[in-house]
Amino acid sequence: xxxxxxxxxxxxxxxxxxxxxxxxxxxxxxxxxxxxxxxxxxxxxxxxxxxxxxxxxxxxxxxxxxxxxxxxxxxxxxxxxxxxxxxxxxxxxxxxxxxxxxxxxxxxxxxxxxxxxxxxxxxxxxxxxxxxxxxxxxxxxxxx
Ligand SMILES: [Zn+2]
Numbered sequence: 001x002x003x004x005x006x007x008x009x010x011x012x013x014x015x016x017x018x019x020x021x022x023x024x025x026x027x028x029x030x031x032x033x034x035x036x037x038x039x040x041x042x043x044x045x046x047x048x049x050x051x052x053x054x055x056x057x058x059x060x061x062x063x064x065x066x067x068x069x070x071x072x073x074x075x076x077x078x079x080x081x082x083x084x085x086x087x088x089x090x091x092x093x094x095x096x097x098x099x100x101x102x103x104x105x106x107x108x109x110x111x112x113x114x115x116x117x118x119x120x121x122x123x124x125x126x127x128x129x130x131x132x133x134x135x136x137x138x139x140x141x142x143x144x
Pocket of ligand 1: 088089097098101
């Protein structure tokens with residue numbers, strides 16, 4: 001079996017810039033939030049951000065406030081969309097999932113955007129691991 005699922009992720013540049021700005025503002029703590037959007041099979045479109053309060057006591061962790069998560073889900077549903085992913089920053093790390101992120105991931109096909117410095121990378125969680133995907137303003141094809 002050599003075939004891989006191919007995700008296509010549309011991320012408007014304005015939203016990518018917002019995440020980088022939130023990451024800078026939260027430094028040295030992590031910023032975190034949820035992504036509202038639409039998904040059809042392996043096509044994911046990000047439509048809006050929902051910043052969520054980070055309850056983590058350590059600077060290199062995030063723990064989303066459940067009330068903020070609930071409010072984000074409610075808002076997404078009201079827009080006829082869903083929460084299809086999350087974003088957070090690695091203030092002094094790399095824009096790649098950490099071991100802690102892997103331990104906390106669970107929802108299949110959930111989109112993870114990770115910001116570090118000027119970098120913002122996208123990953124989809126499936127089958128116990130993260131796969132990096134390329135994002136674009138329009139539908140683009142994953143690198144795999
Ligand atoms: Zn992380």
